[in-house]
Amino acid sequence: MRTIAHPLVQAKGLVKSFALRSQAFERPVSVRALDQVDIEVYPGETVAVVGESGSGKSTLGRALLMLDPPTSGSVRFDGQELVGLAEKALRPLRRRMQMVFQDPFGSLNPRMTVRDILAEPFLIHGLTRSSAELESKIGELLDSVRLPRSAAERYPKQFSGGQRQRVSIARALALSPDFVVADEPVSALDVSIQAQILRLLAELRQARGLAYLFIAHNLAVVRLIADRVVVMYFGKVVESADRDSLYERAAHPYTRALIDASPVPDPAIEASRSRITLPGEVPSPSVKTSGCVFRSRCSRAAERCAHEVPPLRTIDTGHRVACHFPIGG
Amino acid sequence: MGSMLASGDMSSVARVVTSDMKPDPAGQTTALLQVRELTTVFKTRAGSLAAVDRVSFDVGQGEIAALVGESGSGKSVTALSIMGLLDPRVASVTGGRLMFEGTDLRALSSDALRRLRGSTLSMVFQEPMTSLNPTMTIGRQLSESLELHQRLARSEARDRVRAMLQAVGISDPERRLAAYPHELSGGMRQRVMVASALSCSPRLLLADEPTTALDVTTQAQILELIEALAARSGTAVLLITHDLGLVARHAKRVNVMYAGRLVEQAPVHSLFAHPAHPYTRALLASVPRLDRPRQTAVAAIEGLPPALDQRDEGCAFRARCPMAMPRCAEPQPWVNLGAEHVAACWQA
Numbered sequence: 165m166r167t168i169a170h171p172l173v174q175a176k177g178l179v180k181s182f183a184l185r186s187q188a189f190e191r192p193v194s195v196r197a198l199d200q201v202d203i204e205v206y207p208g209e210t211v212a213v214v215g216e217s218g219s220g221k222s223t224l225g226r227a228l229l230m231l232d233p234p235t236s237g238s239v240r241f242d243g244q245e246l247v248g249l250a251e252k253a254l255r256p257l258r259r260r261m262q263m264v265f266q267d268p269f270g271s272l273n274p275r276m277t278v279r280d281i282l283a284e285p286f287l288i289h290g291l292t293r294s295s296a297e298l299e300s301k302i303g304e305l306l307d308s309v310r311l312p313r314s315a316a317e318r319y320p321k322q323f324s325g326g327q328r329q330r331v332s333i334a335r336a337l338a339l340s341p342d343f344v345v346a347d348e349p350v351s352a353l354d355v356s357i358q359a360q361i362l363r364l365l366a367e368l369r370q371a372r373g374l375a376y377l378f379i380a381h382n383l384a385v386v387r388l389i390a391d392r393v394v395v396m397y398f399g400k401v402v403e404s405a406d407r408d409s410l411y412e413r414a415a416h417p418y419t420r421a422l423i424d425a426s427p428v429p430d431p432a433i434e435a436s437r438s439r440i441t442l443p444g445e446v447p448s449p450s451v452k453t454s455g456c457v458f459r460s461r462c463s464r465a466a467e468r469c470a471h472e473v474p475p476l477r478t479i480d481t482g483h484r485v486a487c488h489f490p491i492g493g
Numbered sequence: 494m495g496s497m498l499a500s501g502d503m504s505s506v507a508r509v510v511t512s513d514m515k516p517d518p519a520g521q522t523t524a525l526l527q528v529r530e531l532t533t534v535f536k537t538r539a540g541s542l543a544a545v546d547r548v549s550f551d552v553g554q555g556e557i558a559a560l561v562g563e564s565g566s567g568k569s570v571t572a573l574s575i576m577g578l579l580d581p582r583v584a585s586v587t588g589g590r591l592m593f594e595g596t597d598l599r600a601l602s603s604d605a606l607r608r609l610r611g612s613t614l615s616m617v618f619q620e621p622m623t624s625l626n627p628t629m630t631i632g633r634q635l636s637e638s639l640e641l642h643q644r645l646a647r648s649e650a651r652d653r654v655r656a657m658l659q660a661v662g663i664s665d666p667e668r669r670l671a672a673y674p675h676e677l678s679g680g681m682r683q684r685v686m687v688a689s690a691l692s693c694s695p696r697l698l699l700a701d702e703p704t705t706a707l708d709v710t711t712q713a714q715i716l717e718l719i720e721a722l723a724a725r726s727g728t729a730v731l732l733i734t735h736d737l738g739l740v741a742r743h744a745k746r747v748n749v750m751y752a753g754r755l756v757e758q759a760p761v762h763s764l765f766a767h768p769a770h771p772y773t774r775a776l777l778a779s780v781p782r783l784d785r786p787r788q789t790a791v792a793a794i795e796g797l798p799p800a801l802d803q804r805d806e807g808c809a810f811r812a813r814c815p816m817a818m819p820r821c822a823e824p825q826p827w828v829n830l831g832a833e834h835v836a837a838c839w840q841a
Contacts, residue, residue, distance in 0.1 A: 216708040216709075216710060216711070217679075217708055324797055325564075326797075354563035354564055354735060355563065355735060355736075355737075355776060355779050355780055356563060356775065356776060356779045356793060356794035357563075357793075357794075357797075358779070359779040359781075359790075359791045359792065359793035359794070360793040360794075360795070362781075362790070362791070362793075363790055363791075363793055366789075366790065381708055381709060382709070382781075383709070383783060384780070384781040384782055384783045385781050387781065387783060387787055388781045388787070388788060388789070388790070388791065407787075408787070411783070411787075421710060422709060422710065423783065425709045425710045425712070425713040426709050426738065426783055427713075427736070427738030427739050427741060427742040428738050428741065428782055428783055428784040429737035429738050429740070429741045429765060429777060429780050429782065429784075430741055430765055430784055431741040431742075431761045431762050431765050432762065432765075433741075433784050434738075434741045434742040439713075439717060441710065441713045441714050441717055442710045442713070442714075443662075443714070445678055445680055445681075445708075445710075445711060
């Protein structure tokens with residue numbers, strides 16, 4: 165996918181910290197939801213970000229779109245620095261980057277018809293001259309997400325979950341973006357419907373040359389759709405690699421654990437798999453850490469992991485891992 | 494399996510169970526739970542709609558069985574019907590039998606059913622927050638239920654609860670006991686619910702999408718926990734889920750529901766090796782898999798399940814079925830595929 169040398173989105177050293185007060189009147193502690201994250205997305209490429217809740221994957225998506233600007237670090241979109249840019253200067257760029265959320269019901273205004281929902285981006289950005297032009301744009305959007313044009317007259321609650329997600333994808337596409345952050349776009353849908361939406365996303369990418377940041381926790385879904393995968397844990401990137409490299413040669417014990425925890429629909433395979441589950445959960449963000457953030461749950465952890473933060477280092481072409489004792493290495 | 498015999502072929506007719514005979518999967522009277530022809534109706538402005546339509550299945554002693562379906566399939570309503578937890582203003586069981594250890598649960602008084610729910614029959618839900626009281630500490634609400642159902646003294650109950658939390662791998666139980674539900678993570682809350690649901694060693698646990706809202710790692714932990722605790726106390730589990738991976742990992746016997754009806758029933762290996770109902774096959778084909786060479790797309794099932802008021806006596810899947818034929822508008826037969834594997838399809 166990387167035929168064009170310049171990344172569309174390039175973030176360096178992203179930090180997002182916020183003040184957390186665990187008890188009333190206690191002095192707030194600063195916690196890091198993103199800790200020195202670097203990420204690149206090339207035009208037309210799908211980069212998946214995976215990790216458990218609390219890994220920072222959604223925060224990363226929102227930071228890249230400047231919906232929740234980072235505390236420090238740099239986000240370049242098509243070469244232009246976004247951090248520190250005034251809202252007015254940001255606006256023309258915002259048209260080119262959009263977001264699709266997990267819960268299309270929560271992100272669609274229930275009092276608006278689909279026509280109004282799809283017209284809104286054009287009106288906000290002052291982009292259509294006549295109502296006939298607007299009408300034809302809305303029609304094209306509905307066609308592109310495979311909804312009947314009659315859907316324009318209806319309200320979100322009159323649709324099924326899958327159809328609502330089509331509406332929110334249509335809205336995200338209204339202004340012909342180059343980059344779409346899709347935050348768990350299929351995880352609330354039934355399996356059979358999930359497959360419909362994944363196919364739609366793949367078609368749209370093909371037809372429009374879209375780049376996606378696909379935030380997900382289902383590794384089987386990610387394998388289907390991603391070109392590259394970034395694994396996050398506790399606000400840090402712990403592994404990133406091309407899709408096949410990651411699934412065939414996962415090097416970080418955390419990545420391996422995520423793959424092993426995913427059940428496969430084959431009882432014969434399941435019966436023979438080891439059932440060693442990853443203990444514990446992502447620590448609370450207020451926990452003070454030293455060394456490797458994953459070591460409290462890691463079966464390979466050794467003395468060194470307690471003292472030394474493992475740097476993200478390249479172990480193969482395009483394959484980076486932050487682990488002192490990577491698997492197979 | 495799946496041989497497309499012409500509809501007039503005698504060998505196909507010979508395998509057809511007459512349509513008034515319903516599957517009796519275990520075929521014996523030893524099953525712990527026997528659901529027979531369960532029908533649960535929702536009262537709506539459009540009239541009475543059967544969210545569960547003549548559903549029959551068994552759960553054997555100490556076994557893990559699965560009830561599989563997508564949203565609207567009726568799987569959760571089936572569980573609530575068994576538990577007697579339907580809101581009577583909205584829904585009620587109108588037909589069938591729910592034989593549990595030889596007693597028809599439908600014949601029990603609400604008091605008797607409540608006693609059963611605290612002791613031999615138990616349930617965990619998808620979102621533990623809805624079943625926990627947000628204004629009470631974890632310790633108080635767990636020990637209260639023990640005081641109530643097991644008539645333990647307060648201090649005794651508290652000791653039991655502490656042991657219970659330790660048994661489900663909750664570190665620092667003393668601190669968790671003093672915590673309010675919102676102070677725990679989703680995974681931790683579900684552990685607490687599992688601990689509570691299994692604390693009095695019930696005969697049957699209904700687990701309704703117990704891990705759907707959780708991370709895959711936490712999901713694996715919780716289900717391992719349920720499996721281990723159930724095995725220890727001989728508890729049978731009905732795992733209600735849409736996730737075929739979890740079914741393959743944990744269940745021994747599988748029941749597949751679609752639009753309020755059972756469509757296929759089989760031991761787990763037979764179901765995955767030879768899915769016979771076109772819906773089961775399509776559902777399996779729509780799951781992205783990590784155990785196969787990478788696919789570039791999975792087969793979606795086009796369209797949506799019918800609304801309950803649009804469903805007729807024919808096969809509810811036929812509008813989306815690639816194999817549909819005119820005969821599918823008639824009630825489908827149960828086809829016996831041997832080895833306790835049955836499917837409701839003319840072409841199974």
